[in-house]
Amino acid sequence: MNNHFAELGDVWKHLPLAEILRITPPRDYWETHAGSASYALTESPSRLHGALRFLSCAPRDPDLRGCAYLQALRSSPGVYPGSPALAMQTLGNTASYLFCDLDPESAATLRAATAGFEARVIETDGVSAIYRAAQLARVDPKDVLVHIDPFDPYERVTDQNKTPVELAAWLARAGYRLFYWYGYDCVERRGWAHDEISRLAPGINVWCGDTLMPACLVYPGTTGAWGCGVVLANVTRSEAYACERLGRALERISETDAVENNDPSQLTFRVIT
Numbered sequence: 001m002n003n004h005f006a007e008l009g010d011v012w013k014h015l016p017l018a019e020i021l022r023i024t025p026p027r028d029y030w031e032t033h034a035g036s037a038s039y040a041l042t043e044s045p046s047r048l049h050g051a052l053r054f055l056s057c058a059p060r061d062p063d064l065r066g067c068a069y070l071q072a073l074r075s076s077p078g079v080y081p082g083s084p085a086l087a088m089q090t091l092g093n094t095a096s097y098l099f100c101d102l103d104p105e106s107a108a109t110l111r112a113a114t115a116g117f118e119a120r121v122i123e124t125d126g127v128s129a130i131y132r133a134a135q136l137a138r139v140d141p142k143d144v145l146v147h148i149d150p151f152d153p154y155e156r157v158t159d160q161n162k163t164p165v166e167l168a169a170w171l172a173r174a175g176y177r178l179f180y181w182y183g184y185d186c187v188e189r190r191g192w193a194h195d196e197i198s199r200l201a202p203g204i205n206v207w208c209g210d211t212l213m214p215a216c217l218v219y220p221g222t223t224g225a226w227g228c229g230v231v232l233a234n235v236t237r238s239e240a241y242a243c244e245r246l247g248r249a250l251e252r253i254s255e256t257d258a259v260e261n262n263d264p265s266q267l268t269f270r271v272i273t
């Protein structure tokens with residue numbers, strides 16, 4: 001069971017994810033590391049800087065008040081939708097779902113939440129399961145949004161398997177719509193996943209939006225920097241533009257959540273090119 005949810009790293013994952021699902025609803029939604037369907041939205045220091053703060057500030061921001069993520073949060077008070085619930089809330093029965101997670105408890109919540117949906121829950125390594133599904137090629141890649149939210153971006157389960165980053169690049173090259181989330185804990189790594197996926201998928205149009213913030217907003221008691229970002233491939237210009245506006249708006253509402261004597265002192269958003 002994942003205990004890190006509704007934190008700033010989830011805000012800068014589910015905010016663009018919900019928007020993309022709304023702008024271009026895919027016929028298939030696949031996820032390598034799905035986690036639980038949803039979580040009880042109890043208070044914690046990192047949630048007070050994350051989704052709980054977003055819920056109170058976003059309605060006053062012109063670019064956030066109508067966003068799909070805020071709508072999803074408001075439609076289920078007291079519950080934090082993980083990415084599987086967010087996808088199912090947005091797409092309903094218009095899409096098919098493939099959710100992978102190694103954790104039996106998470107998989108059980110996914111089975112319960114997907115009852116009545118056209119969905120498969122696979123309790124195995126998500127990177128190899130999604131690679132297999134993509135190779136079967138029973139779908140048109142442009143109709144599939146693949147969400148890769150890896151625990152370890154460089155994990156290679158066996159010598160024959162790809163790492164999550166390699167899978168992301170392979171899917172991007174094969175024409176799948178890609179949503180890849182990454183984290184990092186030193187400023188020199190800002191935008192690293194953009195650089196690696198672009199290198200492994202040359203010529204593919206890749207967009208990356210990155211947020212750098214005081215580490216203590218996510219890990220109370222720590223100092224210095226922490227950051228995360230999303231890498232998108234095979235998305236439209238309007239989707240990329242919508243995500244950029246959301247990133248800038250998140251930076252705007254974060255101005256009043258500054259940490260004195262820390263570098264960085266507040267969250268900043270950057271499009272990585």
Ligand SMILES: C[S@@+](CC[C@H](N)C(=O)[O-])C[C@H]1O[C@@H](n2cnc3c(N)ncnc32)[C@H](O)[C@@H]1O
Pocket residue numbers: 001002013032033034035036081082083084100101102103106124125126127149151
């Ligand atoms: C951070 S949670 C996922 C959150 C979810 N994607 C969301 O956005 O709401 C990470 C999950 O990855 C699962 N996990 C770790 N390694 C995995 C692997 N190799 N394959 C599938 N799931 C894995 C863990 O059990 C955990 O539930």
